[in-house]
Amino acid sequence: MDSYDFIVVGGGIAGASAGYELAADARVLVLERESQPGYHTTGRSAALFVQTHGPAVIRALSRGAKNFFLNPPAGFTEHPLLTARGMLLIGRADQSALLEQSFAQSSRHIDGVRRLDPKEACKLVPLLKADYLAGAVLDPEAMDMDVHAIHWGFIRGMRARGGKLATSAELQRLARNAGVWTVRTAAGDFAAPIIVNAAGAWCDVVGTMAGAAPIGLVPKRRTAFIFDPPPGIDIAKWPSVIDVGEEFYFKPDAGKFLGSPADQTPMEPCDAQPDDFDVALAVDRIQRAARIPVTHISRKWAGLRSFVADGCPVVGYDPRVDGFFWLAGQGGYGIETSPSMGRLTASLALRRGVPSDLAAQGVTATGVSPARFARA
Numbered sequence: 516m517d518s519y520d521f522i523v524v525g526g527g528i529a530g531a532s533a534g535y536e537l538a539a540d541a542r543v544l545v546l547e548r549e550s551q552p553g554y555h556t557t558g559r560s561a562a563l564f565v566q567t568h569g570p571a572v573i574r575a576l577s578r579g580a581k582n583f584f585l586n587p588p589a590g591f592t593e594h595p596l597l598t599a600r601g602m603l604l605i606g607r608a609d610q611s612a613l614l615e616q617s618f619a620q621s622s623r624h625i626d627g628v629r630r631l632d633p634k635e636a637c638k639l640v641p642l643l644k645a646d647y648l649a650g651a652v653l654d655p656e657a658m659d660m661d662v663h664a665i666h667w668g669f670i671r672g673m674r675a676r677g678g679k680l681a682t683s684a685e686l687q688r689l690a691r692n693a694g695v696w697t698v699r700t701a702a703g704d705f706a707a708p709i710i711v712n713a714a715g716a717w718c719d720v721v722g723t724m725a726g727a728a729p730i731g732l733v734p735k736r737r738t739a740f741i742f743d744p745p746p747g748i749d750i751a752k753w754p755s756v757i758d759v760g761e762e763f764y765f766k767p768d769a770g771k772f773l774g775s776p777a778d779q780t781p782m783e784p785c786d787a788q789p790d791d792f793d794v795a796l797a798v799d800r801i802q803r804a805a806r807i808p809v810t811h812i813s814r815k816w817a818g819l820r821s822f823v824a825d826g827c828p829v830v831g832y833d834p835r836v837d838g839f840f841w842l843a844g845q846g847g848y849g850i851e852t853s854p855s856m857g858r859l860t861a862s863l864a865l866r867r868g869v870p871s872d873l874a875a876q877g878v879t880a881t882g883v884s885p886a887r888f889a890r891a
């Protein structure tokens with residue numbers, strides 16, 4: 516039986532970034548159930564890098580990831596990982612308080628954040644309806660991510676450091692004897708003293724296999740679709756447009772628009788599929804806010820964003836099950852935080868504490884620890 520120092524369950528962005536960082540110091544195997552590691556949530560995102568949304572710990576992890584994305588290690592990628600986009604949070608009159616709140620929070624960390632009146636917002640996105648808007652907040656530092664390049668950069672980098680990825684290798688059974696886990700998978704049996712649970716929406720399923728108490732993870736479906744802009748309009752440089760109450764968003768995507776109703780429907784872990792009602796809801800909301808007739812939808816999909824009750828990620832050793840490490844609850848921020856989450860995971864799993872730059876941003880081991888659920 517092949518033995519490793521760490522077996523990581525899940526080959527999405529979480530497992531890949533953790534595998535990449537752990538492989539610098541240890542023998543690592545990443546197990547992925549599907550034949551393609553990006554098949555589930557990682558391959559279904561909207562690819563936005565934002566440092567001004569989510570709970571404080573997410574904003575800290577995203578700030579901590581920016582330098583990696585802009586200056587990745589040599590050989591990590593041949594493409595830029597981030598490209599300029601900008602994000603325009605828009606609000607109606609009944610959302611004015613939310614706009615003020617978002618502006619106050621965002622401008623604390625990003626210097627260039629600006630409050631815009633409807634006329635200024637329409638200058639940036641001329642198809643917005645001025646009479647729909649009460650105002651907007653512009654975050655000029657929001658960017659588009661190349662998710663495929665980031666994900667495969669981690670996988671290639673992990674392999675270069677001696678780590679292995681096994682695909683079509685579903686974890687089926689776990690047993691622990693004398694401080695070592697024996698792992699039965701569809702691709703054979705493996706052994707390691709430590710399991711890293713990076714199974715996305717399935718983290719509680721994998722935790723239960725190890726005998727750990729559930730962390731209360733709730734996978735929530737989010738729908739996205741691609742549609743054509745009106746003919747003759749160049750949208751390439753427009754910012755992403757996001758309703759400040761998260762009722763919908765749309766953003767330029769390779770010459771077309773990507774739209775979403777920003778839905779959050781709780782579900783069991785599964786291969787999530789889009790619901791036509793959610794697509795119709797988004798089309799209606801987008802057309803109320805902008806003069807964009809949605810006539811042709813060329814592609815639609817859905818993915819699961821998984822959250823625990825406090826909305827913060829779960830990173831750390833299980834308080835009761837020896838050698839079982841959680842990397843879960845990335846919600847809607849798993850790509851933008853991945854370089855930080857990978858480093859945090861490796862550092863905590865190797866019992867080196869929180870990396871100093873992340874600690875300086877306010878990330879603490881207790882704030883992300885799975886022990887908070889045992890206490891609750």
Ligand SMILES: Cc1cc2nc3c(=O)[nH]c(=O)nc-3n(C[C@H](O)[C@H](O)[C@H](O)COP(=O)(O)OP(=O)(O)OC[C@H]3O[C@@H](n4cnc5c(N)ncnc54)[C@H](O)[C@@H]3O)c2cc1C
Pocket residue numbers: 524525526527528529530546547548549552553554555556557558559560561562563564684685686687713714715716717721737738739817818819820845846847848849850851852
């Ligand atoms: C529509 C949408 C828009 C989003 N937009 C953004 C965005 O703009 N920015 C951002 O940062 N994030 C965004 N996200 C969130 C982001 O995509 C997720 O946070 C991230 O992909 C989660 O990664 P993961 O590796 O935890 O999960 P996954 O990619 O789902 O990976 C988990 C893997 O574990 C595997 N697995 C499960 N059980 C087993 C088992 N028993 N054995 C072996 N393997 C197993 C699964 O097959 C899966 O491949 C969005 C998500 C959606 C759906």
